[in-house]
Amino acid sequence: MRKKVIEVENLVKRFGHFTANDNLTFEVYEGEIFGFLGANGAGKTTAIRILSGLSSPTSGKVKVAGFDSGKQAEKIKKNIGYMCQKFSLYEDLTVKENIMLYGGIYGLSRSQIAERTGILLDKLRFREYENKLISELPLGLRQKLSFSVAVLHEPKIVFLDEPTGGVDPITRRQFWEMIYETAASGITVFVTTHYMDEAEYCDRISIMNEGRIVALDTPGNLKKQYNVSSVEEVFIKIARPDASHPPAPSPGSG
Amino acid sequence: MKRFLGFVRKEFIHIFRDYRTLFILFGIPVAEILIFGFAISMDIKNAGVAFLDLSHDEITHKLSDKIISSGFFRKTEDLLSYNDIDKVLKKGHTKAVIIFEEDFGRNLIREGKASLSIIADGSEPNTATLITNYTTAIVNDFNMGLAGTQVSSALKIIPEVKMFYNPNLQSHFMFVPGVITLILILICALMTSVTITREKEFGTMEVLLVSPLRPVQIILGKVTPYFILSFINVLLILALAWFVFGLPVKGSLVLLLAETMLYILMSLSLGILISTVSSTMQQAIFISLIGLLLPTILLSGFIFPIENMPSVYDYVSLIVPPRYFIVIIKNIMIKGTGLMYIWKETLILAAMTTVFIAISIRKFKIRLE
Numbered sequence: 001m002r003k004k005v006i007e008v009e010n011l012v013k014r015f016g017h018f019t020a021n022d023n024l025t026f027e028v029y030e031g032e033i034f035g036f037l038g039a040n041g042a043g044k045t046t047a048i049r050i051l052s053g054l055s056s057p058t059s060g061k062v063k064v065a066g067f068d069s070g071k072q073a074e075k076i077k078k079n080i081g082y083m084c085q086k087f088s089l090y091e092d093l094t095v096k097e098n099i100m101l102y103g104g105i106y107g108l109s110r111s112q113i114a115e116r117t118g119i120l121l122d123k124l125r126f127r128e129y130e131n132k133l134i135s136e137l138p139l140g141l142r143q144k145l146s147f148s149v150a151v152l153h154e155p156k157i158v159f160l161d162e163p164t165g166g167v168d169p170i171t172r173r174q175f176w177e178m179i180y181e182t183a184a185s186g187i188t189v190f191v192t193t194h195y196m197d198e199a200e201y202c203d204r205i206s207i208m209n210e211g212r213i214v215a216l217d218t219p220g221n222l223k224k225q226y227n228v229s230s231v232e233e234v235f236i237k238i239a240r241p242d243a244s245h246p247p248a249p250s251p252g253s254g
Numbered sequence: 255m256k257r258f259l260g261f262v263r264k265e266f267i268h269i270f271r272d273y274r275t276l277f278i279l280f281g282i283p284v285a286e287i288l289i290f291g292f293a294i295s296m297d298i299k300n301a302g303v304a305f306l307d308l309s310h311d312e313i314t315h316k317l318s319d320k321i322i323s324s325g326f327f328r329k330t331e332d333l334l335s336y337n338d339i340d341k342v343l344k345k346g347h348t349k350a351v352i353i354f355e356e357d358f359g360r361n362l363i364r365e366g367k368a369s370l371s372i373i374a375d376g377s378e379p380n381t382a383t384l385i386t387n388y389t390t391a392i393v394n395d396f397n398m399g400l401a402g403t404q405v406s407s408a409l410k411i412i413p414e415v416k417m418f419y420n421p422n423l424q425s426h427f428m429f430v431p432g433v434i435t436l437i438l439i440l441i442c443a444l445m446t447s448v449t450i451t452r453e454k455e456f457g458t459m460e461v462l463l464v465s466p467l468r469p470v471q472i473i474l475g476k477v478t479p480y481f482i483l484s485f486i487n488v489l490l491i492l493a494l495a496w497f498v499f500g501l502p503v504k505g506s507l508v509l510l511l512a513e514t515m516l517y518i519l520m521s522l523s524l525g526i527l528i529s530t531v532s533s534t535m536q537q538a539i540f541i542s543l544i545g546l547l548l549p550t551i552l553l554s555g556f557i558f559p560i561e562n563m564p565s566v567y568d569y570v571s572l573i574v575p576p577r578y579f580i581v582i583i584k585n586i587m588i589k590g591t592g593l594m595y596i597w598k599e600t601l602i603l604a605a606m607t608t609v610f611i612a613i614s615i616r617k618f619k620i621r622l623e
Contacts, residue, residue: 052464053463053464054460054463054464074466074468077464077465077466078466080464082460082461082464082465083461084457084460084461085457086456086457086460087456087457088456088457088458088460088461089458090264090268090458091456092267092268092271092272093264093267093268093271097264097267100260101260101261101263101264102465104256104257104259104260104261105257105260105261105462105465105466105467106257106465106466107256107257107466159464
């Protein structure tokens with residue numbers, strides 16, 4: 001049995017009368033790429049915010065990296081990385097300054113930061129950009145850098161909330177290569193997306209609809225179960241069971 | 255602590271890399287002091303004065319000659335009656351009218367005193383103060399001369415000063431305390447609220463909140479640079495006031511700086527509070543300007559004396575923090591009083607700071623939900 005790094009039991013999150021997360025129960029294993037799928041407003045972002053400690057659940061049990069989200073939130077913070085929908089580096093700081101800043105915030109020593117910065121810049125072929133302001137970089141490079149910064153402190157889990165929104169297909173491809181490498185090094189990747197082709201790259205996916213998890217398995221098993229050839233078709237069958245010719249879910253943020 | 259320092263360093267980079275922020279921080283205070291200072295000229299030369307001599311005797315002639323020959327004044331007209339005063343002042347060339355009462359010379363000799371009135375155009379308060387001060391000085395000088403010569407030393411001309419149009423005249427030194435009060439609350443509250451909402455708007459706040467930095471550290475990290483820079487700003491303004499306009503701090507400089515720190519702290523906590531209730535930078539700017547700039551200018555006593563306001567505004571002004579700081583800073587800078595006279599205001603400011611911080615902490619936590 002593999003080690004569990006995220007355990008969620010009967011998680012409920014309500015905003016007034018609206019239930020954003022309705023009784024979620026799932027587990028994520030170490031080194032896994034776990035995809036969180038759903039249409040806009042299905043509750044993905046709410047769930048990822050609770051897991052990363054930005055929000056607290058109305059009820060239910062959440063354990064991340066072995067720590068309880070209610071009582072040991074500070075310990076969780078040291079063990080996770082986070083990249084949100086919005087771009088999260090400072091545009092008026094240089095590449096190097098951003099890396100220094102986040103390294104410092106996560107308590108890395110000066111020598112550690114210097115060493116990892118070197119490795120990171122070489123890996124991304126970023127040396128020439130080292131002293132450039134972020135605002136001068138194209139979007140694709142920014143996203144890659146943003147991801148690299150999110151895993152700079154070698155967390156146990158990294159949460160990616162719609163990381164590839166608005167990025168061109170080639171960069172998306174490269175981005176997923178980075179995700180694979182990261183997972184291979186033992187870091188668990190928890191990613192939300194509404195690109196169905198990206199879902200195929202995940203080890204396991206869960207599909208959310210109206211606050212509930214309606215399917216959770218490997219992409220292969222789901223396709224077999226619904227007797228279709230792509231995750232996109234699985235998604236359409238689940239999300240719109242009545243529609244005979246359903247339109248594809250529109251991409252957007254959410 | 256190392257985490258925190260790295261974060262503070264980043265905030266400094268933000269400030270120094272953005273020339274607009276730098277300009278607001280240092281350009282505006284310096285410009286304001288210089289504009290206020292030079293626009294409100296401290297010298298008069300050849301100011302127009304009219305005379306209404308109801309006595310026409312030897313002494314009034316001597317005295318008016320003395321006033322004219324001083325070099326500060328220029329005679330514009332000789333008036334015939336009280337009715338002309340308003341007319342001549344309204345023309346604008348004449349800044350003041352000097353009136354010798356009937357039988358001025360005779361009164362002076364018989365009764366030992368005579369009265370002279372100065373009616374100044376209060377719509378130009380600074381010129382008016384200067385004119386009356388200078389005239390009074392000249393008259394006093396004339397008194398001394400009289401005492402030394404002819405008659406008994408009890409002789410006295412009593413100058414009586416009246417301001418037309420602006421009876422509660424403000425001193426021309428008032429602008430320095432006023433500008434400090436205004437600049438500090440604007441810079442501290444506006445800049446901190448904007449810098450914090452910027453992080454929210456750009457999404458970087460989420461990343462910071464996920465990180466091991468605690469919310470208190472984030473807020474302190476964002477606020478510390480502004481605390482330091484605002485303090486430098488105050489020193490700069492005081493230095494300018496001293497070197498360019500010769501305005502010294504009469505009271506204790508240490509006390510003044512300590513009170514200033516308290517006021518900066520209050521303004522910063524107000525800025526944090528504004529940032530917790532606004533989600534965009536525009537909102538923060540709007541709240542700061544409408545909620546702080548206007549009340550500070552209108553209700554703090556900076557320009558308009560609170561005593562002259564209808565009592566409703568007087569009560570409203572009680573919740574405007576700059577009102578208290580103006581009292582404090584005027585007392586220390588201009589009157590030279592100590593803590594004895596301003597402990598109440600100090601206490602109120604400290605209480606306000608505490609309340610703002612308490613509400614901010616509560617709000618900040620709620621926002622995390």
